[in-house]
Amino acid sequence: MKRLLYEFTESFRIAWTQIRANKMRSLLTALGVIIGIVAVTLMGTAIRGIDTGFQNSLALLGDDVLYIQKWPWGPVEDWWNYANRPVIKTRNADEINRIIGNTPNSLLEVAVPVSGRGSTIKVGDARVSNVYTIGTSADYAKLSAADYREGRLFNDSESTAGTAVCVLGCDVADALSPTRSIIDQTVYIDGHPFRVVGVFAKQGEFLGLFSFDNQAVLPLAAFSKYFSTKQNAELRVKVRDKTRMTEAKEELAGAMRRARGQLPGERDNFSINEQEAIRAQLDPIKKGIAFAGLFITGLSLFVGAIGIMNITFVSVKERTKEIGTRKALGARRLSILLQFLIEAVSICLIGGVVGMIVAYSLFAVVRSGAPNFPVEFSPDLVVVSMMVSIVTGIVSGFAPAWGASRLDPVVALRYE
Amino acid sequence: MTAPSASPGQAERAAISRNYRPPGAVVIEIENVTKLYKMGEEIVHALRGVSLNVSRNEYLAIMGPSGSGKSTLMNMLGCLDTPTSGKYHFSGKNVSTMTDDELADIRNREIGFVFQTFNLLPRSTSLANVELPLIYAGLSPGIRRERAEQALRDVGLGERMMHKPNELSGGQRQRVAIARALVNRPSIILADEPTGNLDSRTGEEIMQLLEDLYEQGNTIIVVTHEEDIARHARRVVRLRDGLIESDARQA
Numbered sequence: 001m002k003r004l005l006y007e008f009t010e011s012f013r014i015a016w017t018q019i020r021a022n023k024m025r026s027l028l029t030a031l032g033v034i035i036g037i038v039a040v041t042l043m044g045t046a047i048r049g050i051d052t053g054f055q056n057s058l059a060l061l062g063d064d065v066l067y068i069q070k071w072p073w074g075p076v077e078d079w080w081n082y083a084n085r086p087v088i089k090t091r092n093a094d095e096i097n098r099i100i101g102n103t104p105n106s107l108l109e110v111a112v113p114v115s116g117r118g119s120t121i122k123v124g125d126a127r128v129s130n131v132y133t134i135g136t137s138a139d140y141a142k143l144s145a146a147d148y149r150e151g152r153l154f155n156d157s158e159s160t161a162g163t164a165v166c167v168l169g170c171d172v173a174d175a176l177s178p179t180r181s182i183i184d185q186t187v188y189i190d191g192h193p194f195r196v197v198g199v200f201a202k203q204g205e206f207l208g209l210f211s212f213d214n215q216a217v218l219p220l221a222a223f224s225k226y227f228s229t230k231q232n233a234e235l236r237v238k239v240r241d242k243t244r245m246t247e248a249k250e251e252l253a254g255a256m257r258r259a260r261g262q263l264p265g266e267r268d269n270f271s272i273n274e275q276e277a278i279r280a281q282l283d284p285i286k287k288g289i290a291f292a293g294l295f296i297t298g299l300s301l302f303v304g305a306i307g308i309m310n311i312t313f314v315s316v317k318e319r320t321k322e323i324g325t326r327k328a329l330g331a332r333r334l335s336i337l338l339q340f341l342i343e344a345v346s347i348c349l350i351g352g353v354v355g356m357i358v359a360y361s362l363f364a365v366v367r368s369g370a371p372n373f374p375v376e377f378s379p380d381l382v383v384v385s386m387m388v389s390i391v392t393g394i395v396s397g398f399a400p401a402w403g404a405s406r407l408d409p410v411v412a413l414r415y416e
Numbered sequence: 417m418t419a420p421s422a423s424p425g426q427a428e429r430a431a432i433s434r435n436y437r438p439p440g441a442v443v444i445e446i447e448n449v450t451k452l453y454k455m456g457e458e459i460v461h462a463l464r465g466v467s468l469n470v471s472r473n474e475y476l477a478i479m480g481p482s483g484s485g486k487s488t489l490m491n492m493l494g495c496l497d498t499p500t501s502g503k504y505h506f507s508g509k510n511v512s513t514m515t516d517d518e519l520a521d522i523r524n525r526e527i528g529f530v531f532q533t534f535n536l537l538p539r540s541t542s543l544a545n546v547e548l549p550l551i552y553a554g555l556s557p558g559i560r561r562e563r564a565e566q567a568l569r570d571v572g573l574g575e576r577m578m579h580k581p582n583e584l585s586g587g588q589r590q591r592v593a594i595a596r597a598l599v600n601r602p603s604i605i606l607a608d609e610p611t612g613n614l615d616s617r618t619g620e621e622i623m624q625l626l627e628d629l630y631e632q633g634n635t636i637i638v639v640t641h642e643e644d645i646a647r648h649a650r651r652v653v654r655l656r657d658g659l660i661e662s663d664a665r666q667a
């Protein structure tokens with residue numbers, strides 16, 4: 001056992017001197033492994049980045065919220081079946097809230113209507129366009145545990161009265177009034193004056209596509225008065241127990257059908273959406289990245305493995321006499337096998353380390369250049385890469401190492 | 417047990433030597449050994465039936481013309497090769513039926529090789545070269561180093577431990593090889609044309625070193641075709657066409 005350990009260290013020493021003596025050759029041989037490791041690592045960072053970015057984004061949506069909308073999230077093939085559905089109205093929220101109130105042990109807490117549009121907001125010379133402006137009820141506070149950097153949400157009386165007050169996302173607030181607090185200032189949303197009562201704390205972006213910090217939230221009545229009299233909305237329904245999402249969904253479907261007076265047997269003429277739908281949509285993207293990544297990784301590792309196999313064959317050939325000498329001095333078959341396997345594995349490990357460094361540098365560049373791009377580097381990637389390198393080394397080094405271990409010592413010693 | 421036949425001075429040196437073993441016991445016993453090589457259709461009889469006994473603390477030279485089978489016999493004696501037929505007992509153990517790994521262990525523990533071309537690892541220091549057999553013997557780094565340093569001092573290379581082979585002269589290289597052959601305290605030292613790549617003066621120095629090792633109680637077998645070299649040995653075996661032509665002791 002001890003002997004094996006000593007042979008291991010000796011083999012690493014020999015491998016190291018060998019690689020140092022053939023720096024260029026070793027590096028070129030390791031190139032395939034380097035590319036493979038870069039590919040697998042970048043794939044890992046991308047998938048993981050999407051995952052965490054997604055988790056964070058979902059947390060912004062609230063994982064205990066159901067959305068009643070005309071269209072389902074995700075692709076539909078029979079779009080004509082959806083196009084004729086009646087539009088969801090803000091009053092549907094009141095009807096559902098009434099039903100919830102009359103249902104003992106309801107799994108639902110509250111339904112909140114949300115209407116939205118893009119607006120331009122101005123204060124003095126400062127203006128921000130494309131702000132996602134929504135009108136909603138004071139129950140909006142119950143939906144998300146969003147923090148306020150300053151101020152508060154409008155209250156029930158402002159909500160029912162349709163007072164012209166608003167809460168701004170932090171990016172909007174900062175753009176409009178970079179130096180002093182915007183609270184109690186009057187801003188002009190598409191020309192209509194609103195008093196700012198609150199600013200949300202920074203929340204972040206949804207998958208880098210939509211910023212929650214670029215919003216303005218108004219009382220629904222005010223929103224309807226100035227921007228849209230159609231009362232079109234989506235409903236956001238808070239669920240009491242998020243472990244019973246499916247049942248809650250069924251209850252909500254029943255409530256909505258009653259609110260709409262749908263007949264038994266009739267198909268739902270609305271969609272209840274939840275985070276899961278987005279997650280399901282993201283899966284194919286992740287799979288695509290994984291597939292492409294694995295393909296590139298596999299291909300380059302395959303090329304790399306062949307290169308390493310070749311170089312190990314060359315190494316065995318070059319050092320046939322050395323193998324004979326070692327055998328004469330008492331090296332067993334396993335000793336020789338180990339020596340060349342370790343040499344192949346060492347080259348792969350060097351490739352792996354270089355690959356990790358390259359991948360990490362790329363990651364760092366992306367991180368600093370585009371902070372919102374979903375990438376995340378994790379220690380497991382290091383472990384995975386090292387494992388992949390070791391396995392590649394063993395697989396590609398085995399045939400030549402095996403051949404070396406079986407050499408007849410007399411033949412090997414004669415070799416010139 | 418026969419008493420050492422050497423003079424008191426030599427006996428004293430032998431007694432203090434760490435390589436001392438009682439002389440007389442038979443180490444190598446081969447009986448009617450043959451070796452065939454197949455070269456395509458042609459069969460080469462490298463050895464046609466050789467019998468030979470070698471005892472502890474003998475100094476033997478194997479001589480003969482080129483192609484007579486000297487190296488083949490040497491490889492056999494060194495357990496690098498197994499005979500096509502015949503018996504080989506090494507220290508009483510039947511070697512002809514051993515597996516590759518068992519032979520490797522015998523070579524490691526019992527045999528020290530000295531090659532015509534030195535066969536040092538080019539990128540390793542003298543010390544690392546000499547330590548090599550001890551690695552395969554499973555000795556710890558501390559003991560390895562200590563014993564390798566001692567072996568290098570024994571061959572007069574105490575000052576050259578960290579030199580690589582290309583920083584050494586031919587004679588020094590062969591000394592390193594001899595230190596490597598000695599370091600695991602083998603039963604016999606096998607040298608195939610140890611002076612073949614050296615000029616005659618350096619060759620003579622190497623033969624003097626082997627002589628010293630013999631005096632200290634080592635068993636030495638040298639293959640050579642030079643009479644000058646063979647003169648150092650106490651016994652000369654002459655081969656011709658794969659057979660022993662003569663086997664004679666000399667002063």
Ligand SMILES: Nc1ncnc2c1ncn2[C@@H]1O[C@H](COP(=O)(O)OP(=O)(O)OP(=O)(O)O)[C@@H](O)[C@H]1O
Binds near residue numbers: 460462480481487488
């Ligand atoms: N591996 C081999 N394959 C085929 N023939 C071989 C092999 N090894 C040795 N022989 C043959 O066996 C015979 C004896 O060879 P060996 O090497 O033992 O001779 P030698 O006495 O050492 O000669 P030299 O003094 O030239 O070294 C030669 O005819 C040689 O050609």
Ligand SMILES: [Mg+2]
Binds near residue numbers: 486487488
């Ligand atoms: Mg020969």
